[in-house]
Amino acid sequence: MEKYFTIFKDSYYGYFNYLWNEITHFHWENYFYGLILVSLLVWGLELLFPWRKDQKVFRKDFWLDTFYMFFNFFLLNLIVLIFLSNATAEIFNDILGLVGMKLSDFQIVDLNAFPFGFGLLIFFLVTDFVQWNTHRLLHRVPFLWNFHKVHHSVTEMGFAAHLRYHWMEPVVYKSILYIPLAIIGGFNVEAVAIVHFSSLTIGHLNHANLGWDYGILKYIFNNPKMHIWHHVKDLPKEAKHGINYGISLSIWDYIFRTDYVPYDGRDIELGFDGDDEFPKNFANQIIYPIKSKPSKLDKD
Template identity: 70%
Template sequence: MEKYIDIIKNSYSGYWNYLKQELLFQNHWDNYFYGLIVISLLVWGLEILLPWRKDQPIFRKDFWLDTFYMFFNFFLLNLIVLIALSNASTEFLNDFLSIFNLQLKDLQLFNANDLPKWLGLILFFLTNDFVQWNIHRLLHRIPFLWNFHKVHHSVKQMGFAAHLRYHWMEPVVYNSLRYIPLALIANYSAQDVAIIHFFNITIGHLNHANLNWDYGVLKYVFNNPKMHIWHHAKALPDHVKYGVNYGLTLSLWDYLFKTNYIPYNGRDIELGFQGDEIFPKDFINQELYPLNKKP
């Protein structure tokens, strides 16, 4: 137990030092803090110049709440929970496998690091996105998880910052479930992960942006604003009552597994979920809602 406590302490101090380096420009091209700001400003600029819903205010409903969520979830949440959880989980898994005289690397299906760099990154990207697509479906199908996911679906006017409005429990679920599939492929460097992460953040921002885009024929590959708005539709037919268009970065999985749904231009559809009129409107009560709500 003492070993795990030390891992958690070291995770906190290590991430805090890393965050200070981010803020003081001591990290370079893979600076997540300023990278997020640049991506957000660029996508927001596109919303202002090319709005799909022209009557939607630049500072839309809950703009500042979503902006707070964006920085809280992207940075402070990592400091508070995820880094320590990830490091402790890795050590626990290795300790468990040692009972059987195994190490995690012994379970790897193959080592993606032996592949050409570009192919290894594509493999990581596809595996990560497919695992997250399946986890996203669970968030909609399991009532306990859906109560946490309601925070994200409480958005009433879509905009780029809505991308990172989610309950802190969601990344705990995502990271816990996707760790093993990714670990079975290879260990990727921080620089490799940064490339994929920046790309995913950009697509995620665009998916939620007030933009009349579907990328033409690429809509069958990449998620897009005209597709993702239907994921946030308040009213859906019974045959898709658990949700549609689950893709995070890729729309490919939805088309392959028949969960795609774009019945018509959804520019002006009502967003949210049944009963959202009584859902909390502030950060603290949104975070507490799943803990006080029966499934």
């Protein structure tokens, strides 16, 4: 237990110093100012090219989503995820150590052995595919859907809605992603930063008040016209668990036939059945899954 207490202490101390350094020093892979810059750029596009013309500049829940954005991107890491990630790695290695192995023994691909661009592409594709499958689980498992409802409580789409999610979601995502990333080890800081900012930008655009689908590239990249259907309140009968699960890429939905864009979805109603009774503030949304019991009849 002393070892895990040390991990706990070092994780928090290290991340606090990292976060403070991000705020006080500007550099190209700075996550703090990168989030601000990407958000301002996409918000600017919303203002210049609004798809839903009658939607206000400060749409419904704009400030709530802005709070979620910074909380989930920075404070959540400080409170939960850094220690969890470090402790998970140590637990895996402790368990494997009982049989004389360690997690690195399962590494089958070293991305450093490939040219940077090719290794980066593998890292991006593996990460996005695992997250696509995890997203499907969030919609299909009632217990997980109860947490995912926070994200689907958005009823007016805007860039900041991208990061409105319950803190339990990244715990699920990172836990499932941990082993695949360990298998393809070797990615460096630059690769992580590129994938991170690419995913952030695509995610912001997907939720923005923009009527873009990127033409022929819509079959590769997720886009605002496709993703808005993921948030539709009345799902098609043949897809009661959801549609368009893509995170950064839409190609997985087209391959596995979970794509659905029947017409221009600019004015479709967003949310889920019973969202009018869903909590409207941060604190109550966070405790909602704890207080309520998921129903087998729940659907997206």
